[in-house]
Amino acid sequence: MKKKIRLLVLVNWEEQGRWYFYRRISEQFSSVQLMQPVLYNFIPAARWQQATIWLSEFYLPLRALGVRSSYDVIVSWSMRLGIWYGLLNRLFRTRAAPCHLIYDFHINPTRTDPAYRLRLMLLHAAIPGIDFFLSTSHEEAVRYSRMFNIHPERICFFPMIPPPHYCDVMPQPPGNYILAYGNSDRDYDTLVHAAATLPVQTIILSQRYQPRQPLPANITLVTQKTVGDELINLIARARLVVLPLKHSAVAAGQTAMLEVMALGRPLIVTDNPATREYAVHNESALFYTAGRTEQLREHLHVLLNNPAHAETMGRKAREVSRTYPERQVAVFCRVVEKILS
Helix, strand or coil: CCEEEEEEEECCCCCCCCCHHHHHHHCCEEEEEEECCCCCCCCCHHHHHHHHHHHHHHHHHHHHHHHHHHCCEEEECCHHHHHHHHHHHHHCCCCCCCEEEEEEECCCCCCCCHHHHHHHHHHHHHHHHCCEEEECCHHHHHHHHHHCCCCHHHEEECCCCCCHHHHHCCCCCCCCEEEEECCCCECHHHHHHHHCCCCCEEEEECCCCCCCCCCCCCEEEECCCCCHHHHHHHHHCCCEEEECECCCCCCCCHHHHHHHHHCCCCEEEECCCCHHHCCCECCCEEEECCCCHHHHHHHHHHHHHCHHHHHHHHHHHHHHHCCHHHHHHHHHHHHHHHHHC
16 A cells, blocks of 8 residues: 655656656655656757756756645755755745655765865755755765764665666676776776786776776777667676776765676675675675775686686675665665654
8 A cells, every 4th residue: 555655756867767766666655756857859969968967956956846835755866956955945944844855965075176165065054954864875874974963863874776677687608808897986097907917808998097008908998888788798798897996985886886786797896885885795796995906906816716706706796686676665665754754
């Protein structure tokens, strides 16, 4: 039986019926509405997409403020949406205002540039307009509770999930290459140094990486964007996958990590508060400290020299990843009931 709770979810993309989380929570609550960017077909897609995402994170909170009386809970599905709606909610708070919940609540402690400092100032100002915070790790939930003076009962870890269709891809015979991919927060220089003398090819997919020196013969950089089935096949056939990240203190890399786990491939990933949430070292992934070339090189040799162990680790990762979609829905339902009780 559906709970008589009305939700409004603000998203900064066009949802076309493929979002698993939205479908599942729609089965749990009496009304779940999405508020998403306005799109115009006559504007070139690539140019408009970037602009509309940025603009929507300002005008969607305004629209939500105007209709908030029709809902019990408003969910901001990005930090910027949450900050702006939080500011508006604080300025125009009423006794009957719906609860406001923010997803993906995290900050980058390594950034000190003026633009980011301004963002943090706005975040501090928006905190009183946010009723619950879904953070990217247990560790960060504790840290942010202290940093922003948030009551521990108002913040928790909220797991991400792999793309559901990745879990349905049939296992494929592994090839003889190592794969690394992604653009955000990547440290490919450390991987290049660690893999330079390996007897297998390493493929790096990135549009941003610019090597500081000529790459070794066994390392190939692919700058052409690779998505969809082509990316899935590259991951699924990799002998192993490495996700090298710049910092061990910044939550990053979870999206690609969960993609790899869902496809059952052996994984080496930089240890950080978020990646630690999804795997156990030497059981479902191997972790290394950011920038530690020797440690990464040792992990590469371990998996290359022990293919049976590597495949067992990949299968375990796939089993674990399949539990996250329902776990995510369960956490969200508990939070909604909690903030309304």
